[in-house]
Amino acid sequence: MSGLALFGGRPVRAKPFPGYNTICREEKQAVMKVLDTGLLSDFVGAYGDKFFGGVQVQRLEKQWCEYFNFKHSIAVNSATSGLFAALGAIGIGPGDEVIVPAASMSASIIGVLVYNAIPVFADIEEELLCIDPESVRQRITSRTKAILAVNLAGQPAALDELLAIARKYNLRVIEDNAQAPGALCNGKYVGTIGDIGVFSLNCHKTIQSGEGGMVTTNNTELAHKVRLIRNHAEAVIAGMPALPDDISNMLGWNYRMTEIEAAISQEQLKKLSGLNQERIKRVNYLNQKLNKIKGISPPKVRSGCTHVYYVQVLHFDEKCYGVDNRTFVKAIQAEGISPNMLWGGWVFTLYLQPLYQKQIAYGKKGCPFTCAYYGSKVDYRKGICPTAEKLYEHDLIVNRLIYPPLSQNDLDDIVRIFEKVAENTKDLRK
Numbered sequence: 129m130s131g132l133a134l135f136g137g138r139p140v141r142a143k144p145f146p147g148y149n150t151i152c153r154e155e156k157q158a159v160m161k162v163l164d165t166g167l168l169s170d171f172v173g174a175y176g177d178k179f180f181g182g183v184q185v186q187r188l189e190k191q192w193c194e195y196f197n198f199k200h201s202i203a204v205n206s207a208t209s210g211l212f213a214a215l216g217a218i219g220i221g222p223g224d225e226v227i228v229p230a231a232s233m234s235a236s237i238i239g240v241l242v243y244n245a246i247p248v249f250a251d252i253e254e255e256l257l258c259i260d261p262e263s264v265r266q267r268i269t270s271r272t273k274a275i276l277a278v279n280l281a282g283q284p285a286a287l288d289e290l291l292a293i294a295r296k297y298n299l300r301v302i303e304d305n306a307q308a309p310g311a312l313c314n315g316k317y318v319g320t321i322g323d324i325g326v327f328s329l330n331c332h333k334t335i336q337s338g339e340g341g342m343v344t345t346n347n348t349e350l351a352h353k354v355r356l357i358r359n360h361a362e363a364v365i366a367g368m369p370a371l372p373d374d375i376s377n378m379l380g381w382n383y384r385m386t387e388i389e390a391a392i393s394q395e396q397l398k399k400l401s402g403l404n405q406e407r408i409k410r411v412n413y414l415n416q417k418l419n420k421i422k423g424i425s426p427p428k429v430r431s432g433c434t435h436v437y438y439v440q441v442l443h444f445d446e447k448c449y450g451v452d453n454r455t456f457v458k459a460i461q462a463e464g465i466s467p468n469m470l471w472g473g474w475v476f477t478l479y480l481q482p483l484y485q486k487q488i489a490y491g492k493k494g495c496p497f498t499c500a501y502y503g504s505k506v507d508y509r510k511g512i513c514p515t516a517e518k519l520y521e522h523d524l525i526v527n528r529l530i531y532p533p534l535s536q537n538d539l540d541d542i543v544r545i546f547e548k549v550a551e552n553t554k555d556l557r558k
């Protein structure tokens with residue numbers, strides 16, 4: 129009889145792992161100060177002083193620019209809306225194609241559809257998991273307007289190579305940097321290596337204010353457009369002294385960050401570097417131990433870059449054990465790791481979602497895929513990005529248990545769990 133907890137054996141770990149909570153006295157005090165003013169948000173959706181937000185929002189934006197050495201940082205209410213604003217600012221519209229990675233969180237690319245443009249999926253790199261520049265090259269057509277790179281799992285995408293492609297074909301590069309705040313590429317912070325970048329401050333990210341995001345760019349015109357889109361552009365432009373030359377995509381939503389979120393985010397940013405170091409330390413320890421287990425390979429880091437480990441993504445070789453990643457993971461979870469903390473596969477292979485398979489987005493008529501300005505047919509069939517599909521279905525294991533205050537003992541429990549399951553895979557094959 130097997131000792132695996134999955135089959136009734138005693139689990140390695142009985143008590144739950146500690147949670148991640150970086151909200152302390154500093155954040156509490158910052159919130160109380162805002163509450164005392166009574167100004168929980170201080171935006172006005174008309175051109176004038178208050179168009180740019182309240183004291184805390186403007187302070188956060190300045191602090192963000194100084195920390196990362198970016199020219200412009202614009203606070204928004206989520207990275208999802210930040211991505212919408214960024215795509216609007218670079219002028220994406222009907223008939224355009226934007227090349228996006230096959231694997232990411234769904235929100236990375238949904239903004240492309242919001243502007244009635246077509247996401248074209250490129251495959252990901254087998255080892256490093258970000259959008260594969262070679263696959264991007266194969267997807268370029270006369271309709272391509274931009275490349276959306278996601279710095280996935282804390283790892284910068286191949287930004288230099290993507291920028292070289294973009295320069296050659298006159299494309300814009302957007303960075304979804306929700307998962308890699310503080311990662312470096314050749315000594316520069318990612319987020320504005322491309323034309324425009326987006327950070328997330330949602331509750332799952334390394335630093336957070338519950339919900340929130342930042343759009344960052346060194347391009348003054350793009351920054352201006354993002355500020356307009358954030359705050360009712362159409363009404364604001366009507367009140368501006370001179371109309372901008374290009375008012376396309378100047379439909380404004382309300383993507384405004386509150387003063388409370390901005391105050392919390394300032395305190396969180398001060399902790400970012402320390403929190404990243406804590407994660408890196410834990411991942412390095414786990415990597416060194418898990419690397420000794422047959423069939424498990426720890427993540428690799430792109431040359432010239434740093435990795436800040438939003439999660440630890442392990443490669444699992446199913447040929448070693450004759451079971452797939454999901455079966456292996458089920459046994460791991462039974463030993464005392466919650467499925468929220470460790471799972472098989474990585475974020476979805478996006479084009480396999482019903483939205484893309486059925487090509488139903490706006491209304492029931494297939495817009496924007498059937499839009500007359502598009503005049504082409506996009507391919508979302510299974511098989512178009514074989515590496516992303518293979519990694520999701522057979523290979524990757526994602527571990528979130530890499531944060532402070534996890535102790536040496538906690539990490540050793542994780543290693544013991546992997547060792548125990550690896551030693552007993554013969555029982556999983558039955």
Ligand SMILES: *Cc1c(COP(=O)(O)O)cnc(C)c1O
Pocket residue numbers: 205206207208209232233235236278304306307327328329330339340341
């Ligand atoms: C979290 C996340 C987002 C969305 O962030 P929100 O702030 O929740 O809108 C987008 N892209 C990636 C890669 C993410 O991880």
